[in-house]
Amino acid sequence: MSYCLTPGCFSPVNPDNAQFCLSCGSLLTLKNRFRPMQLIGQGGFGKTFLAIDEGTSDRVRCVVKQLYLQSRDTLLVKKAVQLFLQEAERLKELGKHPQIPSLLAHFEQQKQLYLVQEFIPGQTLDKELREKGVFNESQIWEFLNDLLPVLKFVHDRKIIHRDIKPSNIIRRQTDGKLVLIDFGVAKLITDSALFRTGTAVGTAEYVAPEQMKGKALPASDLYSLGVTCIYLLTGVSPFDLTDIANNTWVWRDFLPKGSQVSDRLSRILDKLIKPAVNQRYQSVGDVLQAISILPLKTPKPQPLPIYKNNLLTNIFRRYTAKPQGDRLISEVGVDYTKLQHLLAAGKWKEADQETWVVMCLAVGKSTHAYLQLSDIEKLPDEDLQTIDRLWVKYSQGRFGFSIQSYILPTVNDDYGRFCETVGWPTHQTNNSYLKFSLSAPVGHLPSRSWIGGSQWWRHGVIMASKFSKS
Incomplete structure (x- = not known):
């Protein structure tokens, strides 16, 4: 089927071969190339569609993100478009990493903004958790070792993801690698964000305290990464993993019966999710160093004597x-x-x-x-x-x-x-x-x-x- 992206269309679903929407008469392709086929996600900042790239011989699948631009203020719209183009260029640079979706196109059409990205076949970690159950310690180590280098690539380019969580991480079907998706571009170009110098972008369950106040730092992404880990270990909402009265994390109390987490991993996770920024790891490099050095802090063994x-x-x-x-x-x-x-x-x-x-x-x-x-x-x-x-x-x-x-x-x-x-x-x-x-x-x-x-x-x-x- 083809899906009409015109806001307010009453019947957006159309036949596969339709060129124009049977309901509102709008053109069904974007840039005469990308044909949206199915709505796969939506929120307060836009919608996401599975699409076909008709500009390729094999009609490869791609993802189209329609970002809402609802303001009638001309200056505000101009600022939003400018910021959108700026952020899109940054996404294009990030897409060079094999574990971040490539940006295929970005444009404005009929007063709506669009991003077109590579489609990643696979399953989000949120869905994987629901189907297969909580992660064990070994899986968390694999998760950190796989995702931290990707996050370092992002931070090295002075970019902060702002919304790390299980539903924004896909395990790619072809090779099992983790792919980081959904950078917070959509939230940055909303009317409220454009009016403010500091904007809270992120998902409340995973967002760092300073990010909630509009100040996102590399350590903010690390906080979200740590909260993602304890959610994967427990399967319990991060909201329920805290003792509100004492303002402390109590995630160990929610580990499944018989499940254990080593002191080594616990120390790393506890430092990742410290509420105070200055008590947290400051960079991905700090975390990678902790992971590689912690087991080696004991003195170097002496050679075995020959008995x-x-x-x-x-x-x-x-x-x-x-x-x-x-x-x-x-x-x-x-x-x-x-x-x-x-x-x-x-x-x-x-x-x-x-x-x-x-x-x-x-x-x-x-x-x-x-x-x-x-x-x-x-x-x-x-x-x-x-x-x-x-x-x-x-x-x-x-x-x-x-x-x-x-x-x-x-x-x-x-x-x-x-x-x-x-x-x-x-x-x-x-x-x-x-x-x-x-x-x-x-x-x-x-x-x-x-x-x-x-x-x-x-x-x-x-x-x-x-x-x-x-």
Whole structure:
């Protein structure tokens, strides 16, 4: 069908081959080239149509945006057209990026303004969320890594999107890449916007506080990006993710049951959505730097020492080379996700405490109960292997029960020499001696704080015997 774009037309739907509207008699093509076929969106600032480009041999699909220009004030109309042409040129420049729709044309026809852009086959993230459910942490990382470089391209050209939200991001069908659409041109040329020097452009649920007051900054787009992330994680309207009384975000309270977000990602999201601009990331580069640097803030690991038969190197290679090395297997249903996240973030102290917790759970004891030698013997092999595999992998072979177990024979099972090698005192004491850093001696972690009983020092022998079976 063909769709008439004349404002006020009572029956805009026409046959495919019609040249003029059967209702109002208006020409149905724009610039004798673009034929609107279907209304696909509308709002207070204009309408969006799926169209056919009849100027191409294969009649490719495109998107036509009709922007409302309702003022009767000649000077105001002139200003609106001038601003429209200016913004259109900026869109043309942005369209050079492969993840931003190309601008095919822009013009005025019958006192209406039009943008014609490349059609992106795919689904908006808003629709994807409704059909497939909320995103997990891995998907949010992919989202940020895919979209942030696009936003950097935009900001590097001194342009602010102003309306980042899930419905303005399309996952392209052909390659799965995210495409950023609908820059806020339409709202900039409205009568109210033209009368004011600072104009609030954006969608209330996602817009930054300063943008609501008419001041849009690069950090404003980053705020909207962060709010988009927490919406994708929860599926809950951003309006409901805040504690109004305390003016704080409470998005973690709305995560689906069983869903977890690592401290690393949480810190990034929390900083993106800070209400105060000066507490937020100031540029896309700052966010990209945070994403790439955060896991590397621990000291650079020392080279692995070469022990007898190079056993430490071999165990590290064995664990990290496993195709299923990240599977969190438990014979008794213990969840090791938190331990994995802590280790991946380099939070060695918290991971050491969590190791105590999961070991207690694995042998059926209450958390932070001391484990006797008999408890260590009862530790399910699969669980012990999972805990150890995580420690070895994320410490790059420096920490883990297997590392400790392979060190013990190199000192002829002499516990005093073993303690000296891994940096422990020979007597049971508090954790003040521990170094929660990759600069600690090889085998220093996990600690022995969970050991109880009068023969606590024999735990190393028992651990070594359990690993000798695997």
